[in-house]
Amino acid sequence: MQQKPLTLKDMDCADCPIRHRAVCARCEADELEQLEAIKYYRKYAAGEVIVWAGDKMDFVASVVAGVATLTQTMEDGRRQMVGLLLASDFIGRPNRDSVAYDVTATTDVTLCCFRRKPFHEMIKTTPNISQRLLDMTLDELDAAREWMLLLGRKTAREKIASFLSIIARREASALGGVPGKDVAFELPLTREAMADYLGLTLETVSRQMSALKRDQVIQLEGKRRIVVADFDLLMDETGDDADGGVLI
Amino acid sequence: MQQKPLTLKDMDCADCPIRHRAVCARCEADELEQLEAIKYYRKYAAGEVIVWAGDKMDFVASVVAGVATLTQTMEDGRRQMVGLLLASDFIGRPNRDSVAYDVTATTDVTLCCFRRKPFHEMIKTTPNISQRLLDMTLDELDAAREWMLLLGRKTAREKIASFLSIIARREASALGGVPGKDVAFELPLTREAMADYLGLTLETVSRQMSALKRDQVIQLEGKRRIVVADFDLLMDETGDDADGGVLI
DNA sequence: TCTCTACTTTGATATGGATCAAATCCGAAG
DNA sequence: CTTCGGATTTGATCCATATCAAAGTAGAGA
DSSP, X not given: OOOOOOOXXXXXXXXXXXXXXXXXXXXXXXXXXXXHHTEEEEEEOTXXXXXXXXXXXXXXXXXXXXXXXXXXXXXXXXEEEEEEEOXXXXXXXXXXXXXXXXXXXXXXXXXXXXXXXXXXXXXXXXXXXXXXHHHHXXXXXXXXXHHHHHHHHOOHHHXXXXXXXXXXXXXXXXXXXXXOSSEEEEOOSOHHHHHHHHTSOHHHHHHHHHHHHHTTSOEEETTTEEEESOHHHHHHTSOOOSSOOOOO | OOOOOOOGGGOSTTTOTTGGGSXXXXXXXXXXXXXXXXXXXXXXXXXXXXXXXXOBOOEEEEEEESOEEEEEEOTTSOEEEEEEEXXXXXXXXXXXXXXXXXXXXXXXXXXXXXXXXXXXXXXXHOHHHHHHHHHHHXXXXXXXXXXXXXXXXXXXXXXXXXXXXXXXXXXXXXXXXXXXXXXXXXXOSOHHHHHHHHTSOHHHHHHHHHHHHHTTSOEEETTTEEEESOHXXXXXXXXXXXXXXXXX
């Protein structure tokens, strides 16, 4: 879970530690060269807003390090998270120049940005990129639909367990594995942000976390570090089918 | 709302009444010809299951007429709808040969199917099609995220009002307009299916429909036909921002 | 025409999670 | 080390929606 100490120098597309999963995953050498020409890096501090809903966005980007969120806010302040962006996830729309959701850095975030106009040109001429974008968008759509089941039908306890297992799995796969017996990870979100993710209040999140701890499903080290001794036990609490949970 | 009487003969890609919004929207004449060669039609009766979650699917398809749904089911029977497919919507995944959700016809449905393998080949060689697929997938993702806000944060009353305005808007746009003062439409879903859409029980759906009727926001003609005298009044109940509601 | 049955409405009651309120914890800044 | 303020936990109460139950409705088929 430890953030690898990256220097900007490390992060060109060819050597990018996330390259295999990011937008340039399928690219040929000459295509990577083109991408190199239109890219630059940006850093945001934890809590900083990257773009406000409705703002123009003159770039698209891959997350290199850190965690960002997409959230929708209603007039009276009710908030719902609709996207959780970890390393290698993509931000932005090729065909739209403004963004529909607030994008916020919840930890320190580094983005690998591509200027919008030339990136859009590349899509039209580079099948590898538009293919990869389609794949990533379909994965996001699957994630959104699993999330809809969580929001619409799961109990508070199931929501928390599902969230923890999602984070555990994504952190594990970022390190190139699957969660085994002993899993430990840092929560990248406050209780309030978790509540926005899960469609709950922060008090309910806190209570259910305490309940899972009391019932020995998880251990809490401090407020943010989670230790899962038996991952199957956690999975049992999610309400999901037993078979791995990966969408067929 | 009346289903136009289509014969199969009418429905080749070039003349297709939904062509401008479907997968072939951007295609050139020769590309349409290729599509013609790999397509065929299928019809399903109301209530029929088109594909079960996990089943192999040897085709992708556009909805020509009728309404289909995507639903997820938990082990104990809790169900959440995660997709509502109207005319011109797309079913299937280019890169996956099985499907993650139950696909069900809720009215009589006609699909324009394309055999999977050759369609997949076309994607790789036809930028117009992969572009169009990306656009459609991004639109679906936007819809899913708006749906997530509904599931996570809206009250039962707001959910019903939102659902009705979504249906009204989609029906109106299928006829090439926007909902004006007097809108009338047929609900394509039972109360139970509406409940699965909204993350509610069917009893709550029924009660809230009655409440909106009592409060003169809608009229009910029979069980399924909705008349909205003042669309703005309905919009006020959705909890959405005033400005049209289309995502920026 | 008269069932039959699936769909829908309505009523009574229970309850999970929200809301309001107050401690407590803990890391960062002095 | 101490202080401060945001983050978190915990408690008490409320209420929106679920659940259980029963009655009403309408369309398809005999």
